[in-house]
Amino acid sequence: MKVGFYTSKREYEEKQKEFDDAIHAALKDGISTLGAEVKALEKEIAEFTGAKHAIGVASGTDALVLTSDILGFKDGREVITSPFTFLASTSCIVRHGGKPVFVDIDPETFCIDTNQIEEKINKNTVGILPIHLFSQMADMDKIMDIATKHDLRVLEDAAEAFGMRWQGKGDSFKHSGTIGDFGVFSFFPTKTLGCYGDGGMIVTNNDRLAELARQFRVHGASKKYHYDHVGYNSRLDSIQAAILLVKMKYIKDAISKRAKIASIYEERLSNCEHIRFPKIKGNQSPVYYVFNILTDRRDELVEFLKKNEIGTSVYYPMPLHVQKCFEYLGYKEGDFPVAEKVSKEILALPIYPELTTDEAEFVCDKILEFFAK
Numbered sequence: 001m002k003v004g005f006y007t008s009k010r011e012y013e014e015k016q017k018e019f020d021d022a023i024h025a026a027l028k029d030g031i032s033t034l035g036a037e038v039k040a041l042e043k044e045i046a047e048f049t050g051a052k053h054a055i056g057v058a059s060g061t062d063a064l065v066l067t068s069d070i071l072g073f074k075d076g077r078e079v080i081t082s083p084f085t086f087l088a089s090t091s092c093i094v095r096h097g098g099k100p101v102f103v104d105i106d107p108e109t110f111c112i113d114t115n116q117i118e119e120k121i122n123k124n125t126v127g128i129l130p131i132h133l134f135s136q137m138a139d140m141d142k143i144m145d146i147a148t149k150h151d152l153r154v155l156e157d158a159a160e161a162f163g164m165r166w167q168g169k170g171d172s173f174k175h176s177g178t179i180g181d182f183g184v185f186s187f188f189p190t191k192t193l194g195c196y197g198d199g200g201m202i203v204t205n206n207d208r209l210a211e212l213a214r215q216f217r218v219h220g221a222s223k224k225y226h227y228d229h230v231g232y233n234s235r236l237d238s239i240q241a242a243i244l245l246v247k248m249k250y251i252k253d254a255i256s257k258r259a260k261i262a263s264i265y266e267e268r269l270s271n272c273e274h275i276r277f278p279k280i281k282g283n284q285s286p287v288y289y290v291f292n293i294l295t296d297r298r299d300e301l302v303e304f305l306k307k308n309e310i311g312t313s314v315y316y317p318m319p320l321h322v323q324k325c326f327e328y329l330g331y332k333e334g335d336f337p338v339a340e341k342v343s344k345e346i347l348a349l350p351i352y353p354e355l356t357t358d359e360a361e362f363v364c365d366k367i368l369e370f371f372a373k
């Protein structure tokens with residue numbers, strides 16, 4: 001049996017008519033930038049997440065760049081974040097001369113270790129940028145407490161966190177991205193809500209910040225050809241929005257299918273002494289965008305699975321503090337031992353809604369076979 005890490009083909013085959021109809025309807029209506037499909041999607045995302053405002057942009061990366069700019073994560077100001085993430089979580093701070101200040105991750109959740117944040121705060125600190133990684137949100141109670149105490153802005157990188165909700169000590173569940181000043185989602189194809197190209201969304205409950213985000217995505221224009229800021233050209237494409245509107249109809253089902261696959265992996269692999277799992281911490285409802293295991297024989301296992309035609313992925317093989325592009329920040333190997341260790345042991349197994357239970361079982365069979373040798 002061949003088990004690919006991810007494909008969009010099965011989803012397209014299942015819902016071909018709906019996708020084709022949606023795209024053709026958008027074309028027939030006459031494409032306009034930020035047209036009806038984008039507006040409809042923004043409304044749906046706002047309803048689904050409970051955010052007051054949702055603003056479609058060209059990618060998750062752009063969403064981070066625009067919001068960092070608006071929140072003043074620039075000009076030498078410091079933003080506290082974690083080095084165990086995708087480049088875009090940090091490059092958005094650096095883009096306008098802001099200074100990322102890293103703290104290590106929690107060894108069980110891989111999210112920022114909130115116990116280490118406060119010691120990094122000084123008079124230059126303006127914000128915290130937590131990343132909700134793989135399946136769970138960072139401790140938003142702790143982060144918001146610290147931010148309130150020190151008057152810091154919070155930008156939630158929820159690129160991977162569509163559908164995740166945090167209850168914490170509060171009485172109601174809040175969707176990722178809606179707790180800080182801004183939150184961003186990515187619609188990169190593999191993401192829980194992915195399109196067939198690039199796309200992203202900014203959410204906020206703050207009217208003024210929403211207004212600025214709407215201006216910044218169209219060159220900083222407050223009205224046509226009147227520029228209050230030097231902004232960006234970063235609009236969500238209408239055809240991608242049409243595709244995402246179809247996918248929103250099935251999003252709850254897609255999330256529960258991911259959970260089903262995750263529970264197969266957990267059940268079948270939890271007795272294997274060579275494998276460890278991340279732990280979901282805090283009062284929250286996870287979404288399995290990525291399913292990870294940890295093993296100190298990671299690279300051997302990857303090779304074995306590859307020989308057996310099973311696709312895997314490593315998020316992330318090298319933390320950001322040791323990347324060449326951030327050398328100038330002065331960090332070195334050893335500075336964030338947890339992130340460094342996890343990056344050598346972590347392995348993502350195939351998980352997407354159309355993956356069959358037989359395929360997940362087969363992946364488990366092969367992993368157990370490897371460790372039995």
Ligand SMILES: *Cc1c(COP(=O)(O)O)cnc(C)c1O
Nearest residue numbers: 059060061086088159160186188
């Ligand atoms: C995917 C991702 C991004 C970037 O999103 P794009 O839409 O690919 O630009 C940012 N941060 C994290 C944590 C991501 O996983």
